[in-house]
Amino acid sequence: MDLSISDDQRMYVETVQKFVRQDVLPGILDREKDHDFPLDLIRKAWELGLLNLSIPASVRGYDMDLVSTALIVKELSYGDTGLSTSAMCNDLANVVVAMNGTDEQRELFLRPFTEEPVLASFCLTEPGAGSDNSAMTTFMRKQDDGTYLLNGEKCFITNASYATQFTVFCKVGKPGGLMMACLVIPHETVSKADITTLPSGGREIRLPGGGVVVTGKPETKLGQRLSNTATVNFEDVVVPGDWIIGNRRLGFQYAMDVLDYARPMVAAIGLGLARRAFDVTIAYTRDRSQFGERICDMPVARNTLVDMWKKVETAEAILMKAACKIEEETDDRGIFASFAKNAAAEAALFCAAEGLHLHGGYGFMEEYEISKLLRDAQIVDIYEGTREVQDMIIGRELA
């Protein structure tokens, strides 16, 4: 395991840092106050090659290793974790195609992402099936002509209001059974659909092959307001066989494989946020004096800064170890992916909460970025598997 950074990786990091400094951080508090979806930033990030990092060389011409991906996501998240959540969601939706799709499916489902800054959604969670995905009820029924009919409701879906491609997990086989499939409603089809914007802000997407995808009113969230989140309903969507990824009975395994890939990415999101919280707090406590002394020079406050720094560095070390293990496909990669996610979420929550505390009353004011960071940090501990779910995975592997 080599944890040193290559020249290429250093170049990626510098590119993202420049983008974040020049385009993301200026005006970030105004953008997020209005739940302003940052299509301009998404386009610029795409132009810089910071999106769709999981698309394989067979489609794009080059591969991006997981350590580089984690470094890019971390730096983007230093600017804003709503932006990086939306950006990373394309990989969440597309990596299953990269891993299990046929050559034709890779071309059909992944090529559009190399040609324009389009967005995808990963549709797994349902109102009654969150941590327990196996309880999902979205169902795909086989028809006499060999196609399937998809019906069901997904919730909390990132990019739902803007996506032109949907990766969907659903039950198949006997109604109420356990067999799960994974399918993609492709960009090619959605872009030819008849799309109506509803008064709620949702969309009704009438697919040319039959059926409707309805996205709900964009959710109003506590944090990560630059990301878009909404429900997605599938109503009698006709699914041809070639939209189904891999073996139609192995969807649950595919979903778990995607989450193994994605957890280090969420860890990178948490780590970027934790680092930003640490940096804005150091800057503030150097600037602010009480009792004739800078806050950062007071022993108790300095201890807190030291604890924040340790959390960031520990989370980074675990993330890099997890990324290397996944790259090397070691047997214990899953527990390190979960550990990295939990360590980064803990660092993000700790640094944002303690950072706010060190800002005193000013930290509680909306004009100070630390208050936004504390709101944003909450979801890192929840999405793509809560802290308890990660611990369940670690415990199961260890015992």
Ligand SMILES: Cc1cc2nc3c(=O)[nH]c(=O)nc-3n(C[C@H](O)[C@H](O)[C@H](O)COP(=O)(O)OP(=O)(O)OC[C@H]3O[C@@H](n4cnc5c(N)ncnc54)[C@H](O)[C@@H]3O)c2cc1C
């Ligand atoms: C902003 C946002 C974006 C999201 N984006 C997506 C997306 O793009 N695609 C997608 O499919 N989903 C997405 N999600 C859904 C997210 O992954 C789920 O919210 C998450 O997995 C938790 O599921 P739940 O909300 O149903 O909580 P629940 O599963 O109901 O959990 C509630 C509480 O119970 C605890 N709990 C549950 N089971 C156990 C157990 N066995 N032992 C101990 N404690 C337990 C949990 O840890 C949690 O604290 C998103 C959510 C949000 C808020």
